[in-house]
Amino acid sequence: MKTQPLFTSGNIGKVALKNRLAVAPMTRVTASEEGIAGDRMQAYYADFARGGFGLTISEGIYIDRKWSQTYAFQAGLTSAEQAAGWRKVTDAVHQQDGRIFAQIQHSGALSQGNYFLNGSVAPSAVRPTGQQMTFYRGEGEYPVPRELNDAEIQDIISSFADAAFCAVFEAGFDGVEIHGANGYLLDQFLTDYTNQRTDRWGGNIADRLQLSLAVIQAVRQRVGQEIPVGIRISQGKVNDFFHKWASGEEDVSVVFTLLAQSGIDYLHLTEFEAWQPAFPGNPLSLVELARKYAPQLTIMANGSLHDTSRARQVMDMGADFIALGRGALANHDWPKRIAAGEAGRVFDSAILGPIADIKDSELPL
Numbered sequence: 485m486k487t488q489p490l491f492t493s494g495n496i497g498k499v500a501l502k503n504r505l506a507v508a509p510m511t512r513v514t515a516s517e518e519g520i521a522g523d524r525m526q527a528y529y530a531d532f533a534r535g536g537f538g539l540t541i542s543e544g545i546y547i548d549r550k551w552s553q554t555y556a557f558q559a560g561l562t563s564a565e566q567a568a569g570w571r572k573v574t575d576a577v578h579q580q581d582g583r584i585f586a587q588i589q590h591s592g593a594l595s596q597g598n599y600f601l602n603g604s605v606a607p608s609a610v611r612p613t614g615q616q617m618t619f620y621r622g623e624g625e626y627p628v629p630r631e632l633n634d635a636e637i638q639d640i641i642s643s644f645a646d647a648a649f650c651a652v653f654e655a656g657f658d659g660v661e662i663h664g665a666n667g668y669l670l671d672q673f674l675t676d677y678t679n680q681r682t683d684r685w686g687g688n689i690a691d692r693l694q695l696s697l698a699v700i701q702a703v704r705q706r707v708g709q710e711i712p713v714g715i716r717i718s719q720g721k722v723n724d725f726f727h728k729w730a731s732g733e734e735d736v737s738v739v740f741t742l743l744a745q746s747g748i749d750y751l752h753l754t755e756f757e758a759w760q761p762a763f764p765g766n767p768l769s770l771v772e773l774a775r776k777y778a779p780q781l782t783i784m785a786n787g788s789l790h791d792t793s794r795a796r797q798v799m800d801m802g803a804d805f806i807a808l809g810r811g812a813l814a815n816h817d818w819p820k821r822i823a824a825g826e827a828g829r830v831f832d833s834a835i836l837g838p839i840a841d842i843k844d845s846e847l848p849l
C-alpha cells in the first residue's frame with residue numbers, strides 16, 4: 485500500500501513533526517469541575533503519541549474566567565493549577581515522542597456550561613440556531629446571548645494571548661491553535677447572520693474577520709516567533725452543519741488572503757468531507773481554494789480522512805498535514821496500524837454516549 489506522503493517528516497513553523505498525521509481537537513469534558521486536567525487525560529493524550537501520531541491538537545480549552553467556557557468539565561488555561569494539570573499531559577505526550585498544540589477557544593453564544601458566570605456573550609444578541617448538545621450535558625435551545633461591547637472585545641483578545649502564553653510557557657504545549665471554526669465566538673464574528681454589528685468588528689467579510697486577525701496578532705506578540713501559531717477555520721458549525729459562505733470563492737479569496745498575511749504558521753481547515761467541492765457550481769475543495777489564495781501557507785486538512793486513499797487525495801490537493809477525529813478515536817494507533825498495512829477499526833459513536841467523556845475502554849491498561 486502506498487502511504488508514503490503521510491509518513492514523511494514535516495514542519496509547522498519551527499517545530500519538526502515526525503509525520504503528517506495529527507489528532508484533531510476533540511472536547512471530552514473529562515477535567516475537574518474547576519477545569520483542571522487530570523490522570524485520565526494524561527493517559528488518553530499520551531496514547532495517541534504512543535500510537536504514532538506526530539501531533540495531537542488538544543480539545544478546545546477556555547481562555548478566561550468570564551464567558552469563554554463552553555462545556556461543564558471542560559479544561560481551562562486560566563490559572564497556575566490549570567497550567568499544572570496540562571503540564572502533566574504535555575509531559576506524558578513528550579515522553580512518547582509526540583508533540584501537542586493547545587486549541588484555545590471562546591464559546592461565545594454556544595456556551596452550555598460555565599463554572600464562573602451565567603449567561604453568554606456574542607457579537608450580536610442573536611439566538612443560535614439548533615439545539616444544545618446533550619452529550620455535553622446541554623438541553624433545549626441555546627439562550628439569547630448578550631452583545632459584547634468594544635472594551636469586552638479587547639479583553640477577549642488579551643485573554644486569548646494570555647492563554648496562549650500560559651499554554652506554551654507554563655503548560656508546555658509545543659504550539660497554539662486558535663479556534664476560529666465550528667460556530668464558536670470567532671466564527672460567530674465571521675458569520676453574516678450572527679454578526680450584525682455596525683462598528684469595526686462587523687460589516688463585510690473582511691471586517692468580520694478582524695477579530696480573528698486581532699487575536700492572531702496578539703497571540704503572536706505574546707508567544708514570539710519561535711512558537712507555531714495556527715487558526716482553525718470552517719464553514720459548517722456544530723449547530724449549523726451545512727452553512728456555506730454566502731459569496732463562495734469571493735469570500736474564500738478575502739479570508740485566505742488576509743490569513744496568509746496574518747503571520748500564522750498554519751491554517752487548519754475542516755469540512756465534513758475534505759475532498760468535496762466547497763461550493764455548489766465550483767469544483768474546488770476548500771483545501772484547493774486555500775492553496776490558490778494562500779500558496780505559501782502550511783495547510784492542515786480535516787474531515788472524514790481516516791481512509792488512507794482519501795487522506796492521500798487531499799494531500800495531492802495541497803494539504804501538508806491530515807488531522808483525524810473519529811478515525812483517531814477508534815484507532816489511537818492509526819499511524820502504526822496503517823504503516824503496518826493493517827486496516828483501521830471503524831468508529832463507533834457509542835464511545836461518546838451518554839456523555840462524551842473519556843471512557844475506561846479508551847485508556848491503556
Ligand SMILES: Cc1cc2nc3c(=O)[nH]c(=O)nc-3n(C[C@H](O)[C@H](O)[C@H](O)COP(=O)(O)O)c2cc1C
Nearest residue numbers: 508509510511543544754787788789808809810811
Ligand atoms: C467528540 C468530538 C469532540 C470534538 N471537539 C472539538 C473541539 O474541541 N474543537 C474542534 O475544533 N473540533 C472538535 N471536534 C471536531 C473534530 O475536530 C473534527 O473536525 C470532526 O470530528 C471531523 O473530523 P473526522 O471526520 O476526522 O472525525 C470534535 C469532534 C468530536 C467527534
